[in-house]
Amino acid sequence: MPKLIKNGEVVNDERWQAVDTEADNAAPGVIATLSQWQALDDKAGSAVQLEPGDGVETLLPHLADIELIAISFPVFTDGRGFSYARELRQRGYTGELRAVGGFIRDQLHYLSRVGFNAFQMNDDRELEEAVASLGDFSEHYQAAVDQPLPLFRRRA
Amino acid sequence: MYVYDQYDQRIIDERVAQFRDQTRRYLDGKISDEQFLPLRLQNGLYIQRLAPMMRIAVPYGLLNSRQLRKLAHITRHYDKGYAHVSTRQNIQLNWPLLEEVPDILAELAEVQMHAVQTSGNCIRNTTTDQFAGVARDELEDPRPWCEIIRQWSTFHPEFAFLPRKFKIAVCATEQDRAAIHAHDIGLELVANADGEVGFKVLAGGGLGRTPVIGSVVSEWIEKKHLLTFLEAILRVYNQHGRRDNKFKARIKILVKAMGIEAFREAVAKEWAPIKDGPSTLTEEEISRASSFFTDPDYEQFDEAAAAAALAGQAAADPIFGNWVKRNTVSHRVPGYQAVTISLKMTGHAPGDITDRQLELLAELADQFSFGEIRTTHQQNMVLADVRQQDLYALWQRLQSAGLATPNIGYLTDMICCPGGDYCSLANAKSIPVAEAIQARFDDLDYVYDLGPLELNISGCMNACGHHHIGHIGILGVDKKGEEFYQVSLGGSQAKDASLGKILGPSFKQEDMPEVMEKIINTYVDLRGEEETFLDTYRRVGIDPFKERVYAKAD
Numbered sequence: 001m002p003k004l005i006k007n008g009e010v011v012n013d014e015r016w017q018a019v020d021t022e023a024d025n026a027a028p029g030v031i032a033t034l035s036q037w038q039a040l041d042d043k044a045g046s047a048v049q050l051e052p053g054d055g056v057e058t059l060l061p062h063l064a065d066i067e068l069i070a071i072s073f074p075v076f077t078d079g080r081g082f083s084y085a086r087e088l089r090q091r092g093y094t095g096e097l098r099a100v101g102g103f104i105r106d107q108l109h110y111l112s113r114v115g116f117n118a119f120q121m122n123d124d125r126e127l128e129e130a131v132a133s134l135g136d137f138s139e140h141y142q143a144a145v146d147q148p149l150p151l152f153r154r155r156a
Numbered sequence: 157m158y159v160y161d162q163y164d165q166r167i168i169d170e171r172v173a174q175f176r177d178q179t180r181r182y183l184d185g186k187i188s189d190e191q192f193l194p195l196r197l198q199n200g201l202y203i204q205r206l207a208p209m210m211r212i213a214v215p216y217g218l219l220n221s222r223q224l225r226k227l228a229h230i231t232r233h234y235d236k237g238y239a240h241v242s243t244r245q246n247i248q249l250n251w252p253l254l255e256e257v258p259d260i261l262a263e264l265a266e267v268q269m270h271a272v273q274t275s276g277n278c279i280r281n282t283t284t285d286q287f288a289g290v291a292r293d294e295l296e297d298p299r300p301w302c303e304i305i306r307q308w309s310t311f312h313p314e315f316a317f318l319p320r321k322f323k324i325a326v327c328a329t330e331q332d333r334a335a336i337h338a339h340d341i342g343l344e345l346v347a348n349a350d351g352e353v354g355f356k357v358l359a360g361g362g363l364g365r366t367p368v369i370g371s372v373v374s375e376w377i378e379k380k381h382l383l384t385f386l387e388a389i390l391r392v393y394n395q396h397g398r399r400d401n402k403f404k405a406r407i408k409i410l411v412k413a414m415g416i417e418a419f420r421e422a423v424a425k426e427w428a429p430i431k432d433g434p435s436t437l438t439e440e441e442i443s444r445a446s447s448f449f450t451d452p453d454y455e456q457f458d459e460a461a462a463a464a465a466l467a468g469q470a471a472a473d474p475i476f477g478n479w480v481k482r483n484t485v486s487h488r489v490p491g492y493q494a495v496t497i498s499l500k501m502t503g504h505a506p507g508d509i510t511d512r513q514l515e516l517l518a519e520l521a522d523q524f525s526f527g528e529i530r531t532t533h534q535q536n537m538v539l540a541d542v543r544q545q546d547l548y549a550l551w552q553r554l555q556s557a558g559l560a561t562p563n564i565g566y567l568t569d570m571i572c573c574p575g576g577d578y579c580s581l582a583n584a585k586s587i588p589v590a591e592a593i594q595a596r597f598d599d600l601d602y603v604y605d606l607g608p609l610e611l612n613i614s615g616c617m618n619a620c621g622h623h624h625i626g627h628i629g630i631l632g633v634d635k636k637g638e639e640f641y642q643v644s645l646g647g648s649q650a651k652d653a654s655l656g657k658i659l660g661p662s663f664k665q666e667d668m669p670e671v672m673e674k675i676i677n678t679y680v681d682l683r684g685e686e687e688t689f690l691d692t693y694r695r696v697g698i699d700p701f702k703e704r705v706y707a708k709a710d
Contacts, residue, residue, distance in 0.1 A: 078317065079318060082314045083391050106178060106195055107316075111313075113313035114314050126186075139167050142308055143433075148434055152437070152440075
């Protein structure tokens with residue numbers, strides 16, 4: 001059972017199993033790869049994982065149906081997932097948006113700003129301590145998903 | 157100059173705390189080297205050949221005297237008593253200790269400074285014209301826009317892990333002094349057909365291994381759309397820029413691969429949903445940013461009288477007169493002049509400055525230039541608002557400190573990266589080459605006779621010394637473990653930007669002064685009346701230079 005940070009707390013995910021890239025079809029309760037997900041007849045309540053390079057286009061017509069979108073970070077230095085997340089939220093996705101993979105604690109704050117609300121790190125040894133990094137900054141210049149108004153529209 | 161309010165200060169203070177914690181966890185072994193790398197880079201910290209190198213941000217090159225004094229203190233207390241002005245108008249320390257970097261950042265935060273995003277694959281320090289706000293040929297002051305971009309790009313959550321570094325420059329003059337054509341994004345303040353000032357936007361310029369002149373993404377956008385338009389460009393780049401090969405990861409490669417038409421369409425598509433959204437700039441914000449760059453308390457002078465008095469002093473002391481001619485430029489306010497302080501004295505590494513010199517400049521800035529000073533991307537410093545009647549006194553002070561070398565814009569005012577003496581990326585040393593050339597061309601009258609000449613030296617492909625856009629460029633290369641130097645001719649960073657062409661096979665370090673001399677002699681022999689080096693090169697091409705330099709000795 002994967003351990004993750006969700007909505008600011010460390011939890012065990014009892015709902016979704018990690019993707020199985022070998023399978024032809026995504027079994028119930030397993031996060032689908034993009035191609036497995038495309039093959040689903042019924043997308044209601046589905047879960048899908050995007051890899052860098054997948055882009056978000058394919059998902060856009062179904063955002064209201066999807067329960068979980070996982071965005072994979074095979075290496076923490078590949079920042080494409082930051083733009084995917086922002087784009088999905090901007091297009092109105094309100095379900096769970098989960099970062100998955102090799103990202104690190106020190107990226108949690110930026111990840112949460114672009115719209116992720118769940119974080120499943122390969123290195124989950126010190127998740128309790130890592131939660132603190134969500135709050136590295138209490139103020140920001142730019143608009144983002146967590147604060148839709150830039151500072152210049154809020155300066156007192 | 158911009159002054160922090162409670163928000164700016166809080167953001168910077170929280171950054172210091174964050175990096176202190178990261179450093180502690182790294183030293184405790186809880187963060188791996190690989191993971192710590194981008195964290196320290198985005199705080200300006202490289203691990204270099206001999207020690208860490210720390211790059212302190214100087215937003216668009218502007219410093220006040222308090223900050224200069226703090227920098228002097230930092231170089232003395234945490235380093236070896238000198239600093240280096242970089243080609244991105246930043247300040248570099250060569251010998252800080254990793255353990256002390258959080259303390260250095262805390263000291264900087266006390267004077268509203270930081271090292272945010274001075275390195276790493278993120279949006280870097282925005283640069284501009286060193287004469288911004290005082291230049292006669294300026295459409296309007298670019299600095300409020302640099303500050304608006306600084307705030308937008310600082311800790312931008314979406315663009316901290318880009319395919320590669322990302323550099324933005326802004327200019328507001330015909331004669332581009334910010335090299336905007338050689339930037340990932342170049343912005344030029346221009347008026348449209350109705351006379352309204354907005355931005356011309358270029359993208360995909362850059363130096364490095366594959367030098368490219370930027371392409372026009374938009375001929376003109378309204379000022380209020382600046383940030384959403386930048387955001388759209390960055391979003392295209394972040395999603396589609398190459399990440400498989402670091403030498404093909406800059407936006408210039410993406411723009412070339414897509415073609416400028418397709419790139420423009422992709423940007424338009426990303427822009428549409430955010431255009432007119434909350435990040436659209438408000439009138440209040442534009443005037444707030446502009447309010448920090450209003451005129452200081454200029455006195456009123458009679459232009460003719462001030463000029464006559466200065467001419468009298470110059471005639472009485474020709475050495476002073478020469479310095480005025482070479483190192484100062486006219487100011488839009490009568491009776492004032494902008495002074496460039498050359499950090500290119502023969503025998504010193506170009507761009508280096510000591511703690512005592514920093515303190516002296518702080519004093520001179522207070523006394524003569526409203527307490528402010530600027531760094532330039534040519535690695536010099538500028539006192540932008542000096543009364544003409546004070547120039548003589550200022551010059552005397554500079555001269556006694558060895559800071560009055562009258563060579564601005566000439567051969568010996570060369571741009572030079574730290575090179576293999578300090579930098580672990582370098583293939584070859586650059587400082588000894590610079591020094592050897594300076595020593596060879598030590599006759600100032602001869603150097604003046606050669607006219608405006610830009611010599612740019614980089615110790616490797618990364619092109620920190622901007623060798624591609626020097627009239628003469630020198631690039632250090634590694635050939636089977638030996639250091640060699642490749643020469644290119646005909647580059648230009650100005651409005652008529654061009655990239656230099658490689659002369660031919662590379663040379664050994666000890667041959668470089670001789671090679672330079674042959675290139676210069678070719679120019680002197682071939683030049684027409686009033687022709688600069690670049691003019692002559694453009695007229696005659698590279699062949700005459702090649703023949704002379706590679707001619708077999710008889």
